[in-house]
Amino acid sequence: MLLFDTLRGAKFPLVIPPAAERPLSLYVCGVTPYDTTHIGHAHTFLIFDVLIRYVRHRGGVVRYVRNVTDVDDPLFERATRDGRHWKELAESETDKFHRDCVALNMLPPDHVPRVSQEIDGMLPIIEGLVGRGYAYAAGGSVYFSVAHWPQYGEMVRERLPDRAALLTAANAMGNVPDDPHKRDPLDFVLWRPSNPGEPAWPSPWGAGRPGWHIECTAMATRYLGNQLDIHGGGRDLTFPHHPSEIAQSEAYTGCAPFARFWMHGGLAFLNGEKMSKSLGNLVLIRDAVRRHSTAALRWYLLRTPYRADFNYVTDEVHATEAQVGRLFDALGATGGSGTPLELGRGRDAVLDWLDDDLQTDRALPILAELAEQVSAAAADGRDVGSAQAQLRELLDVFGFPLSRPWPR
Numbered sequence: 475m476l477l478f479d480t481l482r483g484a485k486f487p488l489v490i491p492p493a494a495e496r497p498l499s500l501y502v503c504g505v506t507p508y509d510t511t512h513i514g515h516a517h518t519f520l521i522f523d524v525l526i527r528y529v530r531h532r533g534g535v536v537r538y539v540r541n542v543t544d545v546d547d548p549l550f551e552r553a554t555r556d557g558r559h560w561k562e563l564a565e566s567e568t569d570k571f572h573r574d575c576v577a578l579n580m581l582p583p584d585h586v587p588r589v590s591q592e593i594d595g596m597l598p599i600i601e602g603l604v605g606r607g608y609a610y611a612a613g614g615s616v617y618f619s620v621a622h623w624p625q626y627g628e629m630v631r632e633r634l635p636d637r638a639a640l641l642t643a644a645n646a647m648g649n650v651p652d653d654p655h656k657r658d659p660l661d662f663v664l665w666r667p668s669n670p671g672e673p674a675w676p677s678p679w680g681a682g683r684p685g686w687h688i689e690c691t692a693m694a695t696r697y698l699g700n701q702l703d704i705h706g707g708g709r710d711l712t713f714p715h716h717p718s719e720i721a722q723s724e725a726y727t728g729c730a731p732f733a734r735f736w737m738h739g740g741l742a743f744l745n746g747e748k749m750s751k752s753l754g755n756l757v758l759i760r761d762a763v764r765r766h767s768t769a770a771l772r773w774y775l776l777r778t779p780y781r782a783d784f785n786y787v788t789d790e791v792h793a794t795e796a797q798v799g800r801l802f803d804a805l806g807a808t809g810g811s812g813t814p815l816e817l818g819r820g821r822d823a824v825l826d827w828l829d830d831d832l833q834t835d836r837a838l839p840i841l842a843e844l845a846e847q848v849s850a851a852a853a854d855g856r857d858v859g860s861a862q863a864q865l866r867e868l869l870d871v872f873g874f875p876l877s878r879p880w881p882r
């Protein structure tokens with residue numbers, strides 16, 4: 475199949491090995507569990523769900539890891555504000571997020587590592603980077619030295635063409651440029667002392683906690699090895715998170731590329747404004763799954779090209795219910811003994827669109843037509859048994875539930 479690789483900026487072939495040979499490895503950056511997992515996250519995670527289902531359909535298998543960032547400033551701030559222990563808040567929000575994923579009929583990852591339980595995997599990597607001269611310790615912190623990684627930010631060279639642009643973008647994502655211990659304002663933190671009230675783990679540089687990026691290198695390499703087939707996340711991770719992962723991973727393991735494909739989902743907007751915690755315009759997954767059926771939400775989120783930004787409109791999701799209702803009508807239709815219907819070329823067309831960079835937006839209208847054909851043929855007394863089996867198989871590749879949900 476073809477997949478778009480953000481790093482190389484074009485589509486390239488991804489060879490799907492047979493399941494008996496080896497699994498494809500997929501690492502997706504997960505969420506910080508406080509209370510903000512929104513429909514934009516669902517959109518991103520859904521495309522990986524369809525990818526896994528499509529690979530399975532092609533006879534392959536995916537080993538899927540999605541982490542939980544339960545060591546993070548916003549989580550600690552929320553816990554303090556609510557008078558809860560950070561760990562308890564993180565666990566309860568992680569459970570809620572996983573229930574949201576189940577409600578969206580997403581396949582569970584094979585591993586869901588939590589940062590707080592993976593510190594032992596990060597320390598040797600940080601020590602290794604210091605030992606090899608890629609990182610330095612100062613004032614209880616350890617920094618990655620971007621001077622030793624000239625290709626830093628290659629992934630976003632078009633959007634952020636120079637050092638000044640990289641620095642502005644990094645600062646907007648929490649980089650502290652005037653940290654007196656840094657040799658270069660763009661150097662990023664691998665380890666730092668914890669603030670009062672935050673958890674702290676012992677380390678060669680004193681008690682502290684990891685910086686943001688190192689967690690994914692540690693968890694990806696622990697569960698999937700030094701090189702990944704596919705690494706993904708939302709497009710907001712294309713800088714500084716993913717370039718930092720590349721720098722520290724390749725510097726540490728000596729294996730390049732760290733990931734053969736970088737896949738990024740577009741961002742969610744509401745009324746033309748980017749959904750963000752600070753604007754207070756998040757549509758939480760848990761609210762959406764209460765309001766709409768699983769099939770309608772999946773259809774709605776998959777009808778936009780996965781790399782494109784999308785504007786979420788509740789009324790439009792609502793209107794999608796009728797569309798997915800017709801899928802279930804087709805599956806449940808009773809035909810006769812007339813000329814059997816075969817989906818033939820229509821079925822191939824759906825799969826061809828998925829094979830070309832998962833163009834669900836192009837495949838779904840054909841799927842809708844096939845459902846209409848099945849219903850019409852059944853009404854004409856034709857035998858639709860085989861066509862329904864093929865339709866069911868296609869619906870499963872998109873992860874639609876195969877029976878009509880109970881009314882909510």
Ligand SMILES: [Zn+2]
Nearest residue numbers: 503504690715
């Ligand atoms: Zn990550």
